[in-house]
Amino acid sequence: MRRRARIRALQPRSIVTEPAPLLTYIKKLIKTSGPLPVWRYMQLCLTHPEHGYYIARDPLGREGDFVTSPEVSQMFGELLGLWAASVWRMMGSPDPLRLIELGPGRGTLMADALRALRVLPPMYESLSVHMVEINPVLVEKQMAALSDAPNIEWHTSLDQVPQGPAIILANEYFDVLPVHQMVRRDGGWHERVVDIDGSGQLVFGVSAEPTPRFDVLLPPLVRAAPVGAIFEWRPDAEMMSIATRVRDNGGAALIIDYGHVRSDAGDTFQAISRHSFADPLKYPGRVDVTAHVDFEALARAAEDVGARVHGPVPQGEFLRRLGIEARAVNLMAKATPELSDDIATALKRLTEGGRGGMGSMFKVIGVSDPSLSVLVGLSDQAHGGGIRTP
Ligand SMILES: C[S@@+](CC[C@H](N)C(=O)[O-])C[C@H]1O[C@@H](n2cnc3c(N)ncnc32)[C@H](O)[C@@H]1O
Known part of the structure; x- marks a missing residue:
C-alpha cells in the first residue's frame, strides 16, 4: 500500500494564514x-x-510553492527537445509538426527545448507550437519567455489544438487533474x-x-484491500484524448510526473505551500492540492484506444539515457566554479532519489502511434509488459 511521500519539500516555512474566500x-x-x-x-x-x-x-519557483524539473535546470528542457527531434525523425520528418505542451508553467521547458531544436533547421522550420494552459498569469509569462517561438498559439484544452502529426509534452500536468x-x-x-x-x-x-x-x-492489487483502505483514480478521458490523437495523426506524447507504476491502494492527496506540506482542507484555493499519478492506469487507458505504450521508467534513468551527464560536463566546462557547483547540484536533483531528489519518485511514460516501436530513453515493451517496476 502506498504512503504519502514528501516530494518537493525544502525548508518548512510559515504557510498562508489569511482567510480563503473559496473556503466560505x-x-x-x-x-x-x-x-x-x-x-x-x-x-x-x-x-x-x-x-x-x-x-x-504563478506558484512556481523558490519564492513560490514548489520547483519543477524545468525550473531546476535548462538541461531538462534541452534534453526533451532532443527527445522530440529523435521522435520527429522516426515519424519520417513530417512538415508541419505540432509541438504541444500541456500545463506549461512559465514556458521554461518549451523555451529550452526550442533553443536545442534550433540546431536542426528542417525540424525547427516545420514546427507550430501549441501551449495548453488555463492560467492567465502563466500565459503572460509564457508569452514573454517564448516571444520568438515559431507559429505559437495558446489554447485552454487539447481539443482546441488542430489535428496533425504531433509531439506532446506534459511535465507535472496529470498530478493536478482532479482525483x-x-x-x-x-x-x-x-x-x-x-x-x-x-x-x-x-x-x-x-x-x-x-x-x-x-x-x-x-485493479488486481486493490481487490484484497482491507476495510479503511483508500483507492484513488482519475477519469481516463485526458489520457485517451492524447492517445487517440497520436494514434490517428502520428506522433508521440511524453508524460512526466510523480507517481507509482502499479495501481494500488493508498492516500496521496496532499497540499503543498511554500515547499512544505499543508492541510489540504484549511486553505482551499491558496495552496496547491495534488495526488500522485497512477502510471498503470495511464498505460491501460492509452492501450485501450490502440496506442503504443513505452515505459514507464524513472526520470533519472530516462535523463541519463538521453545523455544528461555529458550535457552537464559540457556546461560545467564553460562555467565559473560557482555555476559549476549549481549544475552539479541540479544534475543530482534531477537524476537521484532520496530526499529532495526527483530521479526515482518521478516517472516518464511515452505513448505513441503503434508504428513507433521504440522511443529513445524509454522501454519499447508495448503490450502486456508495458509497466516496469523501477
Ligand atoms: C505543476 S504546474 C507544472 C508546470 C510546468 N509543466 C513545469 O514543469 O514547470 C501545472 C501546470 O498545469 C497548468 N494547469 C492546471 N490545470 C490545468 C488544466 N486543467 N488545463 C491546462 N493546464 C492546467 C497550470 O497552470 C500549470 O501551468
Whole structure:
C-alpha cells in the first residue's frame, strides 16, 4: 500500500494564514447541496474561475510553492527537445509538426527545448507550437519567455489544438487533474467526500451509500484491500484524448510526473505551500492540492484506444539515457566554479532519489502511434509488459 511521500519539500516555512474566500464558498455549497466528493473539492480548489489556485497566480519557483524539473535546470528542457527531434525523425520528418505542451508553467521547458531544436533547421522550420494552459498569469509569462517561438498559439484544452502529426509534452500536468478517492467499507467502496463538522471545520467523510459495482473496476492489487483502505483514480478521458490523437495523426506524447507504476491502494492527496506540506482542507484555493499519478492506469487507458505504450521508467534513468551527464560536463566546462557547483547540484536533483531528489519518485511514460516501436530513453515493451517496476 502506498504512503504519502514528501516530494518537493525544502525548508518548512510559515504557510498562508489569511482567510480563503473559496473556503466560505465551499462551506456554503456543502450546506446547500451536501458533502463534496474529493474530486470536486480538488477541482474547485485548483480551477474555480475566480479563486482557483491555478487561475490567479504563478506558484512556481523558490519564492513560490514548489520547483519543477524545468525550473531546476535548462538541461531538462534541452534534453526533451532532443527527445522530440529523435521522435520527429522516426515519424519520417513530417512538415508541419505540432509541438504541444500541456500545463506549461512559465514556458521554461518549451523555451529550452526550442533553443536545442534550433540546431536542426528542417525540424525547427516545420514546427507550430501549441501551449495548453488555463492560467492567465502563466500565459503572460509564457508569452514573454517564448516571444520568438515559431507559429505559437495558446489554447485552454487539447481539443482546441488542430489535428496533425504531433509531439506532446506534459511535465507535472496529470498530478493536478482532479482525483476520486474511494474508501473501502464492509459493504463496498464509498466515495470519499469533504463535509463540515460540528465546529464548522471542513473534514473528510464518506458517502452514505457505496458506489454500485465499483469492485468490478478494481485493479488486481486493490481487490484484497482491507476495510479503511483508500483507492484513488482519475477519469481516463485526458489520457485517451492524447492517445487517440497520436494514434490517428502520428506522433508521440511524453508524460512526466510523480507517481507509482502499479495501481494500488493508498492516500496521496496532499497540499503543498511554500515547499512544505499543508492541510489540504484549511486553505482551499491558496495552496496547491495534488495526488500522485497512477502510471498503470495511464498505460491501460492509452492501450485501450490502440496506442503504443513505452515505459514507464524513472526520470533519472530516462535523463541519463538521453545523455544528461555529458550535457552537464559540457556546461560545467564553460562555467565559473560557482555555476559549476549549481549544475552539479541540479544534475543530482534531477537524476537521484532520496530526499529532495526527483530521479526515482518521478516517472516518464511515452505513448505513441503503434508504428513507433521504440522511443529513445524509454522501454519499447508495448503490450502486456508495458509497466516496469523501477
Ligand atoms: C505543476 S504546474 C507544472 C508546470 C510546468 N509543466 C513545469 O514543469 O514547470 C501545472 C501546470 O498545469 C497548468 N494547469 C492546471 N490545470 C490545468 C488544466 N486543467 N488545463 C491546462 N493546464 C492546467 C497550470 O497552470 C500549470 O501551468
